Amino acid sequence: MSGAAHEPVLLKECIDALAIRPDGIYVDGTLGRAGHSREIARRLTSGTLIGIDRDESAIEAAEESLKGFGCRVILVKSNFDALASVLDGLGIEAADGMLFDLGVSSPQLDEAERGFSYSSDAPLDMRMDRSEPLTAREIVNEWDGGRIKDVLFRYGEERWSARIASAIVRRREKKPIETTTELAEIIKSAMPASALREKQHPAKRSFQALRIAVNDELGSIERMLDTAPDRLSVGGRLCVISFHSLEDRLVKQAIRKRENGCTCPKDFPVCVCGFRQTLRQVGGAVTPGTEELERNPRSRSARLRTAERI
Numbered sequence: 205m206s207g208a209a210h211e212p213v214l215l216k217e218c219i220d221a222l223a224i225r226p227d228g229i230y231v232d233g234t235l236g237r238a239g240h241s242r243e244i245a246r247r248l249t250s251g252t253l254i255g256i257d258r259d260e261s262a263i264e265a266a267e268e269s270l271k272g273f274g275c276r277v278i279l280v281k282s283n284f285d286a287l288a289s290v291l292d293g294l295g296i297e298a299a300d301g302m303l304f305d306l307g308v309s310s311p312q313l314d315e316a317e318r319g320f321s322y323s324s325d326a327p328l329d330m331r332m333d334r335s336e337p338l339t340a341r342e343i344v345n346e347w348d349g350g351r352i353k354d355v356l357f358r359y360g361e362e363r364w365s366a367r368i369a370s371a372i373v374r375r376r377e378k379k380p381i382e383t384t385t386e387l388a389e390i391i392k393s394a395m396p397a398s399a400l401r402e403k404q405h406p407a408k409r410s411f412q413a414l415r416i417a418v419n420d421e422l423g424s425i426e427r428m429l430d431t432a433p434d435r436l437s438v439g440g441r442l443c444v445i446s447f448h449s450l451e452d453r454l455v456k457q458a459i460r461k462r463e464n465g466c467t468c469p470k471d472f473p474v475c476v477c478g479f480r481q482t483l484r485q486v487g488g489a490v491t492p493g494t495e496e497l498e499r500n501p502r503s504r505s506a507r508l509r510t511a512e513r514i
């Protein structure tokens with residue numbers, strides 16, 4: 205993979221969906237290299253941009269690239285699942301828009317030593333937040349084989365999860381598995397020849413699965429979706445870009461639950477379950493157009509969903 209800058213995905217679509225007011229307060233919960241944030245900042249005058257990322261190096265890089273805008277810029281290293289406490293800490297009651305561009309960034313993938321990529325040799329790390337204790341190395345060398353199989357199957361939808369998990373356990377009995385290349389080799393050795401002929405790299409699904417587990421990605425998304433929309437002002441937009449069906453399902457369900465989560469029996473004349481609608485879905489899922497797909501292959505699986513606080 206090249207060291208190309210991270211190209212923001214569905215940029216125009218996000219900016220349109222956020223319907224930015226120049227004096228508003230906007231949260232970018234996945235700052236990365238500030239690709240989306242710069243376009244938000246450009247549209248703010250007296251407004252505020254709050255950029256959050258759990259990766260310290262994203263915050264450092266964004267500090268540089270967000271210099272010189274007229275608006276107030278506040279950058280916070282945090283998991284986005286703690287957005288409510290971040291806002292509390294800043295004395296901000298509600299934001300006028302929130303964007304979450306899920307997953308890893310190109311710089312994270314490109315920095316070999318982060319261990320996200322099977323195509324360069326590095327220690328098995330995969331942490332977005334390097335102050336967290338859990339690494340891919342620990343999962344691969346210390347977790348029970350059954351639990352590893354579950355991770356590969358659930359988060360990678362890997363058909364050969366059982367064979368791969370057994371191969372990992374057999375290998376680590378001889379010596380610890382230390383690097384991305386070693387792991388990719390073990391994964392390959394466990395797969396049948398037919399699977400190795402697929403277009404995708406044989407380790408792709410397993411690496412995705414481990415990354416999701418190391419960073420508790422789905423848990424973070426669920427906790428964020430559970431709490432963040434309550435901190436939107438009325439009319440404020442929530443925009444989420446997901447990159448695989450597991451993420452998209454969480455987003456879709458969370459919006460639906462807040463749009464129509466009434467649990468009363470169908471024949472009840474009025475709602476008595478206490479449900480109060482807090483979100484309204486705006487349009488359907490938006491995917492990149494042909495031009496973006498050609499320019500940026502990373503956009504291939506991207507889906508943007510937007511909801512409005514009511």
Ligand SMILES: C[S@@+](CC[C@H](N)C(=O)[O-])C[C@H]1O[C@@H](n2cnc3c(N)ncnc32)[C@H](O)[C@@H]1O
Nearest residue numbers: 212234236237238239240257258283284309424
């Ligand atoms: C796809 S990149 C965002 C790229 C950014 N929109 C841009 O255009 O430059 C995702 C970023 O979100 C961060 N991230 C992922 N999950 C997070 C979480 N739960 N809390 C905070 N940041 C997270 C990652 O560290 C990464 O920098």
Ligand SMILES: [Zn+2]
Nearest residue numbers: 466468475477
């Ligand atoms: Zn009800």
